[in-house]
Amino acid sequence: MLTTVTLVDGSVLDLAAWPLPEGMEDGTLNRAQLARAFSVSENTITKWISQGMPVMSDGQNGVAYEFRLRHCYAWRMERDARARAAKAQGDRLAAQAALAFRNLDEDQAEEEAELTADDLKKWSEAEYHRNRVAEQRGDLVRAGRMRELLEELMVSFGNALDTLPDFCELNFSLSAEQVAKLQERCDAARIDARARIEAALLRPGEVVAMGAQKALDL
Incomplete structure (x- = not known):
C-alpha cells in the first residue's frame, strides 16, 4: 500500500502519519462528494486544490475532478497540524516579546514567567488602553x-x-x-x-x- 504522496510543491506527504479514522473506508470521490465528506463547500475544495491538496485527476472538458479520500484527509490533517504548530510558535514569541518589551526586572520576570500567551495578550491590550488614556490626559x-x-x-x-x-x-x-x-x-x-x-x-x-x-x- 502506498505510504507517501508527493505534492505539487515537491514536499512528501506521509500517509501513515495521518490514517483515516477507524471504520472509515477509503475511496475515490468527486468534488461534491469530497466537500460533503469534509462538511465544507465546493468552493473550499477548490481553494484547497490551489493550496496543494492532492488530486488524482484534474477536471477538464466535462470530466470531474477525482480525489483519493485517504490522501486528502492526510493532507488536511497535516496542514492543520502545521497551522497549530505555527500558532504555538507565534504565541511563544509573543510571550517572550511581551516580557522583553515590558522591561520587567528579574523579580517580576520570575513571578510572571508562568503567564500564558493569552494572559500576556490580555495584559498587553489593557496596558495599551491605559497608556492611551494616560497620554490623552497628558500624563x-x-x-x-x-x-x-x-x-x-x-x-x-x-x-x-x-x-x-x-x-x-x-x-x-x-x-x-x-x-x-x-x-x-x-x-x-x-x-x-x-x-x-x-x-x-x-x-x-x-x-x-x-x-x-x-x-x-x-
Whole structure:
C-alpha cells in the first residue's frame, strides 16, 4: 500500500502519519462528494486544490475532478497540524516579546514567567488602553515627542556650556589654565548628557512619563 504522496510543491506527504479514522473506508470521490465528506463547500475544495491538496485527476472538458479520500484527509490533517504548530510558535514569541518589551526586572520576570500567551495578550491590550488614556490626559508622552523636546533642550544646554568658560573668565578673572579645565568639564558634561538621553529613549517599548524624571537626571 502506498505510504507517501508527493505534492505539487515537491514536499512528501506521509500517509501513515495521518490514517483515516477507524471504520472509515477509503475511496475515490468527486468534488461534491469530497466537500460533503469534509462538511465544507465546493468552493473550499477548490481553494484547497490551489493550496496543494492532492488530486488524482484534474477536471477538464466535462470530466470531474477525482480525489483519493485517504490522501486528502492526510493532507488536511497535516496542514492543520502545521497551522497549530505555527500558532504555538507565534504565541511563544509573543510571550517572550511581551516580557522583553515590558522591561520587567528579574523579580517580576520570575513571578510572571508562568503567564500564558493569552494572559500576556490580555495584559498587553489593557496596558495599551491605559497608556492611551494616560497620554490623552497628558500624563504620558511618546518617546518621539520627548526626543524632540530633549533635542531642543540639548541645543539650549549646549549653547550655555559653550559660553560658560568665557563668562567665567570675564567675570571671575580665571587664568588660561582654569578656563581650559572648565571647557573640558563642559564638553564632558555635554557628551554625558547626550549619551544618557539616547540610552533612555532607545529602551524598547518605553513610554516616558512627564515629570517623572527631571530632564532624565541632567
